[in-house]
Amino acid sequence: MREISVDTIIEKLSWMCIEANCRLNSDIHNAIRTCKDKERSEIGRDILEQLLENADIAKKEMMPICQDTGMAIVFCEVGQEVRITGGSLTDAINEGIRQGYEKGYLRKSVVKDPFFRENTGDNTPAIIHYDIVPGDKVKLILAPKGFGSENMSRIHMLAPSDGMEGAKRVILETIDQAGGNACPPMVVGVGIGGSFEKAPQLAKKALLRPVGEGSPIGYVREMEQELLEKANKLGVGPQGLGGITTALAVHIETFPTHIAGLPVAINISCHVTRHAECEI
Amino acid sequence: MVYNLETPLTEEAVGMLKAGDKVLLTGVVYTGRDAAHKKMVEQLERGESLPFDLHGNILYYVGPTPAKPGQVIGSAGPTTSYRMDAYAPVLMDRGLKGMIGKGDRNRAVVESMIKNQVVYFGAVGGAAALIASAIEEAEVIAYEELGTEAVRKLKVRNFPVTVVIDAQGGNLYETEKAKYRNVE
Secondary structure: OEEEEHHHHHHHHHHHHHHHHHOOOHHHHHHHHHHHHHOOOHHHHHHHHHHHHHHHHHHHHOOOOOOOOOEEEEEEEEEOOEEEEOOOHHHHHHHHHHHHHHHOOOOOOOEOOOOOOOEOOOOOOOEEEEEEEOOOOEEEEEEEEOHHHHOOOEEEEEOHHHHHHHHHHHHHHHHHHHHHHHOOOEEEEEEEEEOOOHHHHHHHHHOOOOOOOOOOOHHHHHHHHHHHHHHOOOOOOHHHOOOOOOEEEEEEEEEEEOOOOEEEEEEEEOOOOOOEEEEO | OEEEEEOOOOHHHHHHOOOOOEEEEEEEEEEOOHHHHHHHHHHHHOOOOOOOOOOOOEEEOOOOOOOOOOOOOOOOOOOEHHHHOOOHHHHHHOOOOEEEEEOOOOHHHHHHHHHHOOEEEEOOOOOHHHHHOOEEEEEEEEOHHHHHHOEEEEEEEEEEEEEEEOOOOOEHHHHHHHHHOOOO
16 A cells, blocks of 8 residues: 555645645636637727736736635545545645635635525635545645636536536526626536436546547537537627637536436536646 | 716716716725625615615626735736626615626616616626736725635726616626527
């Protein structure tokens, strides 16, 4: 068994919190720049220009790109030949988030109870998705998720007879209704199949894929391209103020499902779709 | 049109602004988002006075990140406005003249804006580091226990916003989207 100390997990994660929140990933940066040149709306071009300028300031000053530094979503793949030493892995992940959000002057956006809404003061707990995998490594992916776009996400339990056309319809409706609320240009993560909880997890994972990298499955890749084209004809545009840049990418993940079901989950993400990862 | 406007906003200034106008705001702007709105409206319902005078003033829907040493404020872009729709008409009835946020508003808010002659400005969501550079001073003046959601008095200079819904109900979200919509 390979041993990994909780201290290593804490240190890596706290650094990832700052990195993910202050540096716009190059795939998003490039996508915004490309769209800016094509955008027909003058207001839209102006907004995209401001987003690039903002990303440059954030990187230079190591300031958060967006004030909504999100709820910390952590995907943790644990090799089955790894033994975690020095404490609980879940506690270590939360400690990493706590330290990162404090050190990085990031916003603490988590409330203890959904109704009484007292801030926990340290942005914990994180939402953690564990996966046990072969090998002797631990892989951590941190995706801080803002709620302007999270609130615009939807799940539909379609009937199998709704088919691919039904799925496309609800995906486009969700993008259209999200409008300016979700800080477009959006990245759209879609999970199709599985069960009621599996589909949104797939959708969340789909957001981690680099913008512009299509699905390895042929028909899924075609669906992604068609939906991106149609999303950009909705007119929503940058910040919802009109234009042909509504989405930067549509990413779809699929999974086997039940004979009676066709779950479709759409996780909307903003133009600051963030993630950082590391392997220990 | 591009306007340089000073706060508090006058009736005349509000009446002149049209959806699509760009405005650089200079002066005092107050911050408030979900939790502060709930508290303000509860105070009014109890017959108490608010922590600041609403007359002619602007509320900016924002929850900034903490300021680093030497900074006035952290990143400070707008949050989504519809969550304040339930509270906004009550505040407009008491003199609020402007709101800054992102995203469309509901019908009740727009009707109240027309009745009370109020303007709704959009700031660029996610341009939070850029926007922070227009904020010269920041001071928590109420509900400190709310942390990022506390009410702050900001002094801003050339704070860049766009009129997205004007006091006649002109709405940039509707008119601009229609121009680029191409759906069978």
